[in-house]
């Protein structure tokens with residue numbers, strides 16, 4: 001089991017350190033090697049995704065990723081900006097299927113900004129297509145407008161596009177995931193306005209014919225954004241494109257109590273995966289030992305389950321997280337009256353201790 005460890009920037013280094021300690025506590029035959037990525041790699045090597053980092057990731061069975069980005073790089077040319085590193089890894093490794101489970105732990109029902117009855121027992125899975133859509137479409141750039149409302153003015157443009165095989169394969173992933181859950185897929189689109197998403201809807205409908213046992217509903221993205229906070233438990237599996245999935249998963253994170261609780265797995269056709277929290281590098285709290293490491297720790301559990309087929313070890317991490325939350329420990333983002341505030345390191349220590357206890361007990 002070979003893991004490339006890419007902490008990145010901001011809180012990335014703090015949260016990945018805790019996930020690494022948790023993996024080490026399991027005493028599995030795991031080989032880990034770290035490399036710089038994002039702004040940290042730009043500072044050291046002049047590029048956010050140096051060849052050596054990309055090679056390490058491509059040669060590994062799995063990548064444990066923190067986050068990249070900082071406001072101080074916002075003026076760099078786009079190819080040199082830290083965010084290009086995660087986009088480049090997704091593209092080069094072909095990580096088209098992004099799983100973002102939004103599960104509300106019973107202990108965190110009070111931490112959400114929603115009423116407890118709306119989110120108690122919540123367990124939904126957002127499946128986001130990750131290598132297409134407007135995030136990767138070409139052409140893009142800036143130019144002088146030749147038509148539109150202001151001919152002759154400076155303008156910018158991006159290209160939204162999806163090919164049929166790209167939609168088909170993510171639709172299969174969603175229907176197959178739903179078969180193992182509550183057999184319902186909500187495909188989120190904007191077919192009423194965008195040609196790309198009318199096509200998306202048509203192709204998802206076509207693929208659905210192979211899954212008669214799974215219910216399919218279509219929903220426009222604006223309505224989906226509203227339904228997610230109105231009645232989130234009505235969803236089971238949500239499948240959508242890259243940009244809508246990015247936005248809706250951040251929204252869904254608050255149903256779990258905090259964005260610091262939302263893990264993710266990004267898989268390719270070879271089951272090679274990149275595992276990262278759904279959040280970014282949080283420059284506002286970086287270096288303060290304040291970040292919640294649980295999304296990253298839970299991403300490591302997804303790695304053990306998805307890429308390494310180590311179900312027991314994955315369960316052990318998830319049980320440890322549950323027991324730590326049950327014991328009342330909280331990082332600042334999920335803290336509430338009557339619970340005990342701990343740092344990033346303190347939360348990592350508690351999860352490691354809970355795992356060590358289960359190993360000792362056998």
Ligand SMILES: NC(=O)C1=CN([C@@H]2O[C@H](COP(=O)(O)OP(=O)(O)OC[C@H]3O[C@@H](n4cnc5c(N)ncnc54)[C@H](O)[C@@H]3O)[C@@H](O)[C@H]2O)C=CC1
Pocket residue numbers: 011015066067068069070071083086259260276278279280281282283284285290291292293295333
């Ligand atoms: N996959 C990646 O590497 C991603 C990178 N980014 C980058 O991260 C940088 C910051 O972006 P933002 O829009 O501020 O999003 P963000 O997700 O980094 O932070 C949003 C808010 O959530 C809080 N937060 C995030 N993670 C947390 C955690 N584990 N514990 C407690 N609080 C947490 C932050 O403090 C902040 O207030 C930007 O450069 C952005 O491009 C953003 C999203 C994903």
Ligand SMILES: CC(C)CC(=O)C(=O)O
Pocket residue numbers: 083086087246278279
């Ligand atoms: C930084 C972006 C490239 C990605 C993002 O926001 C995400 O994957 O959630």
Ligand SMILES: [Mg+2]
Pocket residue numbers: 246247250278
């Ligand atoms: Mg995002």
